Structures are given as C-alpha cells and as structure tokens.
Amino acid sequence: DQQVKQNSPSLSVQEGRISILNCDYTNSMFDYFLWYKKYPAEGPTFLISISSIKDKNEDGRFTVFLNKSAKHLSLHIVPSQPGDSAVYFCAASVSGSRLTFGEGTQLTVNP
Amino acid sequence: KAGVTQTPRYLIKTRGQQVTLSCSPISGHRSVSWYQQTPGQGLQFLFEYFSETQRNKGNFPGRFSGRQFSNSRSEMNVSTLELGDSALYLCASSAGQGGYGYTFGSGTRLTVV
Numbered sequence: 001d002q003q004v005k006q007n008s009p010s011l012s013v014q015e016g017r018i019s020i021l022n023c024d025y026t027n028s029m030f031d032y033f034l035w036y037k038k039y040p041a042e043g044p045t046f047l048i049s050i051s052s053i054k055d056k057n058e059d060g061r062f063t064v065f066l067n068k069s070a071k072h073l074s075l076h077i078v079p080s081q082p083g084d085s086a087v088y089f090c091a092a093s094v095s096g097s098r099l100t101f102g103e104g105t106q107l108t109v110n111p
Numbered sequence: 112k113a114g115v116t117q118t119p120r121y122l123i124k125t126r127g128q129q130v131t132l133s134c135s136p137i138s139g140h141r142s143v144s145w146y147q148q149t150p151g152q153g154l155q156f157l158f159e160y161f162s163e164t165q166r167n168k169g170n171f172p173g174r175f176s177g178r179q180f181s182n183s184r185s186e187m188n189v190s191t192l193e194l195g196d197s198a199l200y201l202c203a204s205s206a207g208q209g210g211y212g213y214t215f216g217s218g219t220r221l222t223v224v
Contacts, residue, residue, distance in 0.1 A: 006153075034212055043115070043201055043215030044154070089153065093210025098144060098167045103153040 003027045004092050006102035014110055019077040021105050023090035026071065030092035034099065035064060035075045038087045047088075048075070080109045113138065115216035117202050123222045129190040132219045136183050136204030142166075143185040144209050145177060148199040148218070157200075159209055160185055189221075197223045 004025045013019045021035075031052040036044035050057040050064045050073070057064050063076045077084055085108050091099040116135040124130050136143050144167075145157040156169035160179035177187040183204075189196055199220050203213030 004153075009151075032210060036215075041217070043203070043217045045215070046212050049212060091154075096208030096210035098156050098159055098169075099154075099210055099213065100156065101146075101154040103151060 002103075003030075004090060004100050004102040006088075006090060006105050008105050009103070010106040010108070012108045012110060013080050015082055016079045019075075019080045019084065019107055019109065021075040021077075021088050021090075021107065023073045023075075023102050024071060025073075025092055027092070027094070027100075028071070029094045030100075031095060032093045033064070033066060033073050034091045034093075035062075036089045036091060036101075037084075038089060038104070044089055077107075080107075082109050082111050085109050115202055115204050115214055117200075117216035117219050119219060120217065121220045121222075123224060124192050126192055126194060126223055128192050129188060130192060130221060131186055131188045132200055132202075132221070134185045134187075134202030134204075134216060136185070136202075137214055140204035140206050140214075141183050142205045142207065142209050143179055143183065144203045144205075144213060145185070145187050146201045146203065147171075148201060149197075154201065157187065192223045194223050197221060 034049040035047040038044040066073045087104045091101045142161045144159040146154040159167040174190045179185045199218045201218045203215045
C-alpha cells in the first residue's frame with residue numbers, strides 16, 4: 001500500500017523556469033510533510049517541510065504548497081538552476097513517527 | 112560537526128551469506144532509522160531505534176534485524192541474503208522524533224551475487 005505517491009518519475013525544465021514537483025498521499029493522519037533532494041551516491045538531504053496547519057512554506061527559491069482536502073502537496077523551485085538536477089522525494093509522517101517516502105522524481109534542469 | 116557515517120560504502124556478498132552494516136549518528140542524536148532504496152521503490156522503512164530500543168519496524172522479513180548501542184551507534188544485519196536484497200541501505204539520525212526530519216548518511220551499496 002503506497003501511502004505517498006509521486007506519479008511523475010521524471011521532469012525536465014529549462015534553466016530559469018519554474019519546476020513543479022507533485023506528491024499525493026492517501027493517509028489522512030499525515031500531519032507533517034517534507035521534501036528531500038538526492039544526488040547519486042549520496043544520501044538524501046533535507047530541503048523544506050510543512051506542517052498540516054499551514055498551506056504554504058517558503059525558503060528562498062523553494063516553496064511547498066499543501067492542499068489537505070485534495071491530499072496533495074507540491075514543491076515549486078523558482079528559478080530552476082542546473083545544480084537542482086537531482087531526485088526529489090516527498091515524505092510524510094504522523095505526529096513525528098517514521099517518515100513514509102514517495103518513489104521520487106528525477107528533475108533535470110537544462111542550461 | 113561530523114555527519115552520519117555509514118560503513119562500508121560498498122559491499123558484495125554471495126547469496127546465502129549474512130551481512131552487517133554500521134551507522135554512526137550525528138553526535139547527540141539518539142534516534143537512528145534505516146531505509147532500503149531500490150530502483151523504482153523509493154525509500155522503504157526498515158526500523159527505528161531510540162535509546163537502544165526499537166521504536167518502530169517496517170514490513171520486512173525477520174532476516175532483517177538491527178540494534179543500537181549505548182553510544183547511539185547502530186548496526187543492521189541481513190541473514191541468508193537473497194538477490195533481491197541488493198540495494199542502497201541508508202541510515203538516518205535525528206535528535207528527537209525522526210518524523211520531523213532526519214539527516215541521512217551516504218549509504219551502503221550492497222550487491223548480492
């Protein structure tokens with residue numbers, strides 16, 4: 001039972017444009033959501049998070065949006081840079097318990 | 112400060128053997144979690160330890176086990192290795208509850224032949 005799903009295995013955008021990565025979840029008990037970025041041969045690194053009491057959180061070029069009624073979150077990267085090319089994972093937890101991850105989306109930013 | 116350290120980085124084992132992977136968390140972090148990453152499967156949760164106690168366990172067979180020592184270092188063991196156990200094994204640590212964010216190590220790439 002895949003409780004967190006990232007339906008797009010890959011996304012390609014031009015440098016300077018917006019990247020939008022999407023994530024859907026089924027467990028309505030999830031109350032904390034995170035995005036991680038992963039380069040090959042490295043562990044995932046934390047990017048940004050959001051609590052279910054909010055619908056938006058920003059950190060520099062990264063913004064996460066949460067739509068609880070649709071059980072959907074998205075990560076916006078503006079402007080996209082070639083160094084952003086990596087696999088992006090969304091993750092969710094219930095009251096700080098273990099993280100449940102999606103399958104990941106490979107983002108490629110073309111110069 | 113030093114990050115999460117996993118050893119070894121790469122490992123090749125034969126089917127039927129057993130393997131032990133090691134993880135040293137960030138100093139002061141008492142929670143250690145383990146994940147398995149295989150192509151197309153994302154990160155699958157194995158188990159979480161806090162102060163030497165297993166706090167949470169994922170849906171993996173009993174061949175997968177782990178433990179945490181008093182200095183918070185953790186090991187995971189896989190017995191009777193199968194080809195399907197080939198994966199990147201990631202360890203992550205956090206100061207408190209892991210669900211609010213972990214710091215990951217670089218992983219151990221296990222290949223079973």
